[in-house]
Amino acid sequence: MMPNTPLSEISVIRDALRTSFRKGLARPIEWRRHQLFQLARMMQENAEAFAEALTEDLGKPKLESYSFEIGAILERSLIGAQRLDDWAKPIPVDSPDWQKPLKPTVYKAAKGTVLIIAPWNYPLVLGLQPLIGAIAAGCCAVLKPSEISPHSSALLAELFPKYLNPDAYRVVLGAIPETTKLLELQWDHIFYTGNARIARLISVAAAEHLTPLTLELGGKSPVIVDPSFNINLAAKRILWAKSQNCGQLCVAPDYVVIPRTSQEAFISALKEWYTEFFPEGSMESSSISRIVSPAHHERLMDLLNRSKGEVVFGGHTEGSTKIEVTVLKDVPADDSFMEGEIFGLFLPIVPVDNIEDAIEFVRNREHPLVIYVFTEDPKLKQQMLDETMSGGIVFNDLVQQLGFNELPFGGVGQSGYGRQISKYTFDSFSYERASIDVSSEMEQFNAVRYPPFNDEKFALMSGAVFLPIPASS
Incomplete structure (x- = not known):
């Protein structure tokens, strides 16, 4: 295991990256493209090592590691390299004819030297996906992976200098002291993925330097x-999604709201699919990962012990990192499982009288990262779009939205702000720089703006005040 980065080195690393950025190291498009190809090579050539690290940290099945982490980063690195010219090209602005000679243009400019703070639950994709955008935008970056996934973090620190230019991209290892030191420094953008409690602390630190943020909560x-x-x-789709990464997924189905007349039928279907998915039981299955640490296991068991819901199946535990897939029915609105994000294998079912009550139940809570709705009713779909707020909304499936390279991913309100995936991550790490180019020949048209003013100049310059306003219908 690699040691934590010495606190004394952290500001040195940041300063070196800032120097590289100011010298224009990451500016050339072909240089950025090469780094993206190198990132793809890093994933491909070390796939087995990454899978083993994920198994050590989280007990992840190899299938999940290859498809949801290693393969996702490899593919999106290649997409970034292939589409980089289009993302980064200057955009001519369509303007009135008299302004066209000024060549109004929007340039996509890199924000500078950025900090990416990644979580433990998907240590590769949630750290390297933002990095793809930072590389594509022409930024230099520090990646701070989580100390709770130490094997994955150490492997990233080991491999970065072998594949990526260390003058532009570095890994800082550590826990609270190292993160605190990083946040004391000025960055040009901070991209944080994690929970709202830590996000508030990061927001306070960022405000000290007026640093823009992306918060993926x-x-x-x-x-x-x-x-x-x-x-x-x-039931089949919900149970599958809940079991992904042992429920430790920011877009996992947190709870189910269903009319009470259908609750028992839903539970019966869940039981059938549980037996199908995990014939040996979920704690013995090699197709499911484990709870990340004893501390998280203790937190989850506390929720279960305080719950007023009725356990209909599951609820058993083994050791300090294994908990059965557990379904609870008749969970009240003030239950322990409704206090915050569960992030584990518990699925509470909240029965209501009807669909309107279900919508109201969701509306009365903080805006979630995603709302899942199972319905074929087009009126209900439109009602959900019109009357609720969330980062995303998915009809009739779960989690699959993460596989779309063309869709923005992010939250609203308590679930965060800013967007990522492919071009949206590029946009997060760049800014729109407006430009005009006024030739000397334009001076003949500028005479009207110079003093001394007179009635003729006033008539020409005040025309906008007298534009006709159409009557509204």
Whole structure:
């Protein structure tokens, strides 16, 4: 295991990256493209090592590691390299004819030297996906991976200088002291993925330097089940999504809201699919990961012990990192499981009288990262779009939205702000720089702006005040 980065080195690393940025190291498009290809090579040539690290840290099945982490970063690195010219090209602005000679243009400029703070639950994709955008935008970057996933973090620190230019991209290892030191420094953008409690601390630190932020948080992403939908299919998809990474996923279904007349049918379907997915039991299955640490296990068991809901299956635990997939019914609105994001294998079911009550239940809570709705009713779909707020909304499936390279991903309100994935991450680490180019020949048209003013100049310069305003319908 690699040692933590010495506190005394952190400001030295930041200063060196700032010098590299100011010298224009990361500016050339072909240089950026090469770094993106190198990132792809790093994932491909060390896939087995990354998979082993993820197993050590989280007990992740190899299938999950290859598909949701290693493969995702490799693919998106290549997409960034392939589309970089289009993302970074200057954009001519369509303006009135008299302004066209000024060549109004918007340039995509790199923000500078940036800090990426990644979580432990998806240590590769949630650290390197923002890095793809930073590289593509022409930034220099420090990646601070989580100390809670030490094997993955150490491997990233080991491999970075072998594949990426260390004058532009560095890894800082450590825990609270190292993160605190990083946040004392000025950065040109901070990209944080994690929980709202830490995000508040980061926001305070960033405000000291007026540093812009992207906050990718989580929250309680609800599932609304319309009883007219195929309950068996809804149960299958919900149980699969809940079991991903042992429920430790920011877009995991946090709780289910369903009309009480359909609650038992839904539970029956969940039981059937649980037996199908995990015939040996979820704690013995090699197709599911584990709780990341004893501390998180203790937190989850505390939620279970305080819950007023009825456990309908699961609830058993083994050791300090294993908990059965657990479903609870008749969970009240003030239950322990409704206090905050669960981030584990518990699925509380909140029964309501009807779909309107389900919508109101969701509306009365903080805006989630995503709302899941199982319905074929187009009116209900439109109602959900019109009457609720969330970072995203998914109809009739879960988690699959993460696989779209063309869709923005991010939250709203308590679930965060800013967007990522492919071009959206590039946009997060760049800014729109407006430009005009006024030739000397334009001076003949500028005479009207210079003193001394007179009635003729006033008539020409005040024309906008007298534009006709159409009557509204």
